[in-house]
Amino acid sequence: MNARILVLEDDRRLAAMLLEYLAKAGFSGAAETTGRAGLARLKRGGFDALVLDLMLPDLDGLDVCRQLRADDRLRGLPIVMLTARGDIADRIVGLELGADDYLAKPFEPRELVARLRAVLRRGAGGRQHDARATLRFGRLEIDREAFQARLDGQAIVLTAHQFALLQVLAEHAGRVLSRELLLDAMHGRGGEGFERTIDVHVSKLRQALEDDPKRPRRILTLRGAGYLFARAQD
Numbered sequence: 141m142n143a144r145i146l147v148l149e150d151d152r153r154l155a156a157m158l159l160e161y162l163a164k165a166g167f168s169g170a171a172e173t174t175g176r177a178g179l180a181r182l183k184r185g186g187f188d189a190l191v192l193d194l195m196l197p198d199l200d201g202l203d204v205c206r207q208l209r210a211d212d213r214l215r216g217l218p219i220v221m222l223t224a225r226g227d228i229a230d231r232i233v234g235l236e237l238g239a240d241d242y243l244a245k246p247f248e249p250r251e252l253v254a255r256l257r258a259v260l261r262r263g264a265g266g267r268q269h270d271a272r273a274t275l276r277f278g279r280l281e282i283d284r285e286a287f288q289a290r291l292d293g294q295a296i297v298l299t300a301h302q303f304a305l306l307q308v309l310a311e312h313a314g315r316v317l318s319r320e321l322l323l324d325a326m327h328g329r330g331g332e333g334f335e336r337t338i339d340v341h342v343s344k345l346r347q348a349l350e351d352d353p354k355r356p357r358r359i360l361t362l363r364g365a366g367y368l369f370a371r372a373q374d
Contacts, residue, residue, distance in 0.1 A: 142166065142167075142168070143167055143168075143188040143189060143256075143260050144167070144168045144169055144170075144186060144187050144188050145162055145167050145168070145169035145187065145188065145189050145190070145191060145256065146169060146170055146171070146172065146178060146181060146182060146187045146189075146190050146191070147159060147162075147169060147170070147171040147172075147191045148171070148172050148173075148175070148178035148190060148191065148192045148193060148196070148201075148204065149171065149173065149191070149193040149222065150173045150174065150193060150195070150196050150197050151193075152171075152173060155171040155173065156171070157249070158171075158191065158249060158252070159171055161249040161250075161252075161253070162253065162256075165250075165253045167253075167256070169187075170187075173196075173197070174196060174197055174198045174199070175196045175198050175199025175200070175201070175203065175204045176198055176199060178190075178192075178204060179199075179204060179207060179208070182208070182214055182217070183211075183213075183214070185213075187217070188217075188218070188260060189217065189218040189219070189220065189256055189259060189260055190208070190217055190218070190219045190220070191220050191222060191252065191256070192204060192205065192219055192220070192221050192222065192239070193221075193222045193223075194221055194222060194223040194224070194234065195223075195224060201221060201222075201223075201234070202233060202234060202237055205219060205221070205234060205237045205238055205239055206237050206238075208238070209237060209238035215238070215297055216297070216299070216300075218240050218256075218259035218260060218299075218300050219238065219239045219240050219241075219259075219299075220239070220240065220241045220242065220243065220252065220255050220256060220259060221234045221239040221241070221242040221243070222242070222243055222244075222245060222247075223242060223243075223244055223245065224244070224245040231244070231337070232336065232337060232340050235301075235337050235340045235341065236340055236343075236344065238299050239299075240259045240299050240300050240301040241255045241258070241259055241301060243255060259300050259301065260300075273285040273286075275310050275311070275313075277310070277313070277358070277369075277370075277371070277373045277374075278372075278373045278374030279291055279292050279373075279374050280349060280358065280373065280374075281293075282306060282307060282310050284307060287300075287303060288303075289303065289306060289348075289349070291348075291349060296348050296349065297348070298344075298345070298348060301341060302341050302344055302345055302348075305322065305338070305341050305342070305345065306345055306349075308322060309322075309359060309367060309369035310369050312369065313369045313370070313371045314368070314369070314370070314371045315368065315369075316362050316365050316366050316367070316368045317366050317367055317368070317369075318365065318366035319338045319339075319366055319367075321366070322338050322366070322367070323338065338367075342359055342361075342367060345359060346358075346359055357370060357373050357374075358370055358373050
């Protein structure tokens with residue numbers, strides 16, 4: 141996977157180590173140590189994903205994430221957030237702002253490589269054509285080949301992680317999927333508190349897909365069981 145990664149990390153030694161490890165894994169990349177420098181570098185283009193430290197000397201990593209998701213050219217950029225904060229709430233806020241994944245420091249570099257490959261694979265699609273490339277649920281279309289969701293013919297902006305979750309739900313329409321099953325289907329990953337991030341992404345999907353997110357008709361919650369993607373929606 142020949143992808144170019146920007147590492148936005150104020151610890152120069154850690155940034156250099158990550159770039160070296162990424163290079164051994166087949167990636168190319170560059171590093172910046174401040175939020176403003178990172179944003180400027182990204183706006184010049186040429187990067188396929190961002191490794192974003194939550195704690196930066198000028199802009200908070202959450203501010204960087206927020207600005208990227210507000211930029212039409214960069215809102216689809218896969219983001220893996222790094223955090224030394226122990227509170228799961230900080231990680232959930234990052235996911236709510238559009239990060240695709242997160243890692244808590246300290247972490248194994250090979251795990252970062254695995255996470256990057258996963259978000260890049262989801263972002264690129266990489267699926268072979270089949271006769272049912274597009275799933276249709278009334279006004280909602282999910283194009284698995286183009287890796288895009290459309291509502292009333294208009295493209296919906298989703299992160300790679302959100303689209304991956306939507307696809308898993310839609311491919312099992314009418315079936316109740318537990319949070320654990322959703323995690324296994326998407327990553328095969330567990331971890332303390334991580335099941336709660338499924339709830340965050342479902343909430344973001346509802347905001348994007350539902351006419352009334354507080355009264356969802358597409359993604360339904362079955363308390364104590366999980367989520368169900370409705371077959372009949374409109």
